[in-house]
Amino acid sequence: MVDLNLSINTELAREILTGFVKSEVTRVGMSRAIVGLSGGLDSALSCALAVEALGAENVLAVRMPYKASSKDSLVHAQLLIDQLGIPNKTIEITDMVEPLFKLDPKISDMRKGNIMARERMIILFDQSEVFKGLVIGTSNKTEILLGYSTIYGDSASAMNPIGDLYKTQVRQLSRAMNIPEPIIDKAPSADLWEDQTDEKELGFTYEEVDKLLYLLVDQRYSPQEAVEAGFDEAFVKTVTTRIRRNQFKRMQPPIAKVSNRTVGYDFLYLRDWGT
């Protein structure tokens, strides 16, 4: 296996990412942000970066448990809230999603998971209006590439400071930013049902897949070159297939072009246009 070092200069990462949050929030005339705090690592890091960028009083943490959510999730989120000293709200989603679940007795866990992720999105964007803050994204590069997310659910945000960091880099930066140990040490989970863990569901560890993604994406290795570098062929195939099939989650839906100038094709402006 090739020797791969994915470690990052955390001081530099911190400076760039907090600068990004501050710039993107303040340039639209706002000063506040809002983060859905799951109790997991990604949202903890996004929240800590937002606090460093904007100040504790300007970041609202929202916990949105479901009745089956792990009790640890609330506790861990509280650890971070206490450490950062930030305003927070807890809005339970059980009463909102259960009526929808009951409409179909055969509803699958995956459908339930997607509904919960989208319910949380609705709450965050609603609270965004109440708190006058922008929603900070919490998806990391690993899950964005693998499509391990709910489109218009947990993937929805106004900006994402951690979307170009692999999960193992999220861990490294989280340590440098003193995220509470229990959050860093526990098994990553979407916490959509009991005993769910990311690595069990994906079938491989973040440590393994981050290295493969780094070669395929950052270093532009072909799948064959990745196999020659020491990765199992079936694993490489699984991952490359996932990347390709989930491209739709990484894009705005295509618009059928009929006019001379079409949003997305030849009507091209950055979001930061004029700011």
Added chain:
Amino acid sequence: MVEWDSLENCCRLRSTEGSNPSLPAQNPKGLKDLWGFYYGKIRSMKLNLALAQINTKLGDVEANLAKHLDYIKQAKSEKTDLLVFPELSLTGYVLQDLVASAAHKPMEDDPIFKHLLKASHDLDLVVGFVDEDSRHRFYIASAYLSGGKLVHVHHKVYLPTYGLFDEGRFFAWGDKVRAFDTRFGRVGMLICEDFWHASPPYLLWLDGADLMLFSSASPGRGLNDNEKLESARWVERVNKAYASMFTSFVAHANRVGYEDGLHFWGGATIFDPNGEELAHGPYNEEGLAFSELDLNQLRRTRARLPLLRDERTNLVQNELNRILSRG
């Protein structure tokens, strides 16, 4: 202010016999190998150079002009002779469909440039802008302004259109790399990708530039466990290399701030003809980097290391002709 002796006489060395005749071949009038002569005749030639690493508002030229005038005022109070702004400093970088509306002409009747030309009575200026020619082609451009006049415009000759860059889609390609005379000697300007290629700095060197002014809007990329981003390391490495290989002053002004997810890293640098760093602006922060350039260093370095004198331009020309005529 600079005390002007003749840079022609003191700093440029003759090309080798039989070299490209376009190379400047001065006659060092009456130079004698006497220490007393040098002490007596060669006056101190200093240039107070400042590099502005600013953030910009995307497409808002008036707001960016106001920031330029603020920085000019500040630089003037620090007795700056020449102030260099980054690439597209008047417009912002990822302009896309804003290109046409952000374009200006570096002329006195232009509502933006009239202020900059006026300011150039106090100190020389290099500003980044979108230049529109008479047939409505748009260029990424740098203008050198001095004494209320436009001295030179450079149009970016290499438009990166790969990876995260899409300049070739929106801009016309410049087709000239020319040095030009200023009150501080002969100068060359390049814009970002221009100096990622070795040929434009080389051409400026042969065309007589002793001071190279580079400007960028360089998006940061390549975060690893190194102290600096890969993009910053690369740019600093080649700037230092050009200063060393061309025994010239090389200054680089890069912008800061964000445009969507792109981050511009700043870190302005000035290298002397020995390749030594004279100034280094901070990363990721707006500010001015200053250095007093001792232009006599050109002479001292080139007396020790006559790379310019020995450059075999005819050989280069012959081999280029052969290579380019193949097939």
